[in-house]
Amino acid sequence: MPKSNGSANGNGASSSNNNKGKAKQHATPILDKLEGGPWPSFVTGLKRLRDSQGKQYAPMMNDLLGQLEHSYEEKLGFWKGGVVSVYGYGGGIIPRFSQVAEKFPESKEFHTLRVMPPAGFHYDTKIMRQLCDIWEEHGSGLIAFHGQTGNIMFQGATTENTQKAFDALNEIGFDLGGAGPCLRTGMSCVGAARCEMSNFDEQRALRDIINEYLDEMHRPAMPYKFKFKFSGCPNDCVNAVQRADFAVIGTWRDDMKVNQDEVKAYVEKVGRKYMIDSVITNCPTRALSLNDDNTLEVDNGSCVRCMHCLNVMPKALSPGDDKGATILIGGKRSLKVGDLMGTVIVPFFKLQNDEDYEKLVVFAGEVMEFFSDNALEHERIGETMDRIGLPAFLEAMGIDPDPNMVKHPRTSSYVRTDDFTEEAEKYFERKKHKKAKETEVTAAAE
């Protein structure tokens, strides 16, 4: 049976077409001005959808353009939220109802489906065309790649079509992301798929964690949102430190690798002065020195893995072999106490074999459980940490204090230290065990 893409009376929305009952095309003189210029225009795209004769979304997009033009005139937004969901899920749909529906009735419902993309945002044209076909049939034809949290944003479905669109997307292997007080969609950089700076399997870590805790995403029951982001190296291409409650940022423990021939070749190319001004003296911990023969001396003990020299000389310098990630917890933007960056909670989390990844998934679950049990309503975990203090957070998580967690030790004398001696003994005890363990590992290796 042929599938009808048209609405019941088969109307299109082009201005030249005057079918009875057909809405008039809205003039968009202000938006039209955003069609000039060399950058691709979203307005031109919206008009293409409006002008798609016979497509079910054409009347909707005509009214959508009308409402958007109205916003440009009035300098105000005209959407309100509400409650729309699909069967089995408590979140993932962003409901939008127009406040000016009497003027723009066809786009009175314009909901977004937040859909999780393949980790690392990889697509082939076959799957992409399927996504387009589904959204052409059930939605507005407008898709954003991607939202700032990392979802594919299928923007513009009626309440009735939301379920149909989801069902079709779900049939080809796509699932809803997070919205509301819950585990949110995660994001990873391109990482191991195409970057030599990758220090762990970013896409695996993302999928292992999110897919293990999908229930926390699809049935929102947390105090507020909880976001994971995965960057393969300290360049932090997915902005984990500032945006994620749980940031996993790749790093390495052993020495960086230096190909001295490539170092020499680079110095030959740019000159010693440029090498010194742009690489050597840009090292934040003065860990680099240029030898007289144009080779590089690295003080790996002082290196903080900032990535600058590796970024400038990717042929000459590479991360070491003992790879893993630093985990920072508590990053978020302004609401409500002001901006917070993540704080180092695990300086080095080894990520090499299956067991390491399983441990990461368990740890992520423990942190979310702590958040669910202890955060106040509408409080992010960074705010909880501030409210109770880092010592209490660490105790709850069973993590020992580590000088890597601080910029410097406390400067305030307002602290009760009567068990300082016992705490110091614990520290030395831990140190002894760590040393014994290292000796054991070295002996086994030999």
Next chain:
Amino acid sequence: MSEATQPRVPHETGVPDPFLFMHPTLKKNYANWDWHERLRPGVLHHMSKTGESIFTVRAGTQRQMDVYTIRKLCDIADEFADGHFRFTTRSNIEFMVADRNKIDPLTEKLTSEGFPVGGTGNSVSMISHTQGWLHCDIPGTDASGVVKSLMDMMYEEFIKEEMPNRVRITTSCCQVNCGGQGDIAINVQYTKPPKIDHDLVANVCERPAVVARCPVAAIRPAIVNGKPSLEIDEKKCICCGACYPPCPPMQINGNDSTKLAVWVGGKHSNARSKPTFHKLVVANLPNNPPHWPEVEAVVKKILYAYKDNARDWERMGEWIDRIGWPKFFEITDLAFTKHHLDDWTGARHNMNSSTHIRF
């Protein structure tokens, strides 16, 4: 029994497996890359440890894409780029090709179809942004429009790599700041306390939750015109808009009072200096669609001051750290006011407690 259709039971499959869609050369050399180089703006060359090469051509998109645009990108991928692509976190599209000879025809095709090739290395990449008037329920402006106008202005800087270091710009339509931190950030900054529709509050808002949401405890329950509502201590109110999402009758946006502010020096990379938040430079710019010329002028001034004065590899914030804020305000000819003095929690940490002063 009724004939109610049984709802379809979903498959909660979670994050899709990227290996199903990944370019075969990327799949084959997963976690085995050795080094990379930039052949020219918009074109990357990655070399694997097995000696295999992959070439990436990066292009800008409008992010909010119609299916026709997406299918056009699919056609281009099928004809010129092995049928695969991916997106960056800044909504640039990346086509990967294993054959070096495919770079030129692909680049030409993208350019001729209106997708600018660039955004790599020390360029101004695409502005990360949010939904705005097109779809958001609390927006003060339309990020897509601001971005289109600014990217038109900075087009040459996207297709070239002539900046001292990469420039990451963000735009946000309210103070929640979904666009994120940036070398330059263009964010809505409200200037007036919310206007309350007292007839609606009782029915629409959970009043204790709204009271709790205020960062400065300026909201309290009140009976207005005989109805339970909320009132605001306007002297305490910092006009942040935090009460508006949970209580839409507290309208924070006004066609004259919603303004734009420009911030500089945010950075998430750990390269050289630690990650930083952006800092306020200019506030009270008019929300002036469709081209926001006042915003454009300020961004242009800051961008080219940075381009002309920063040293190689200095990000915006690092350049300002070197020359100092007085010099920054002097070079850009922007005003330094009492509003630049932080008075939020921990503000004293942002003050100069030394005699380090550049004369």
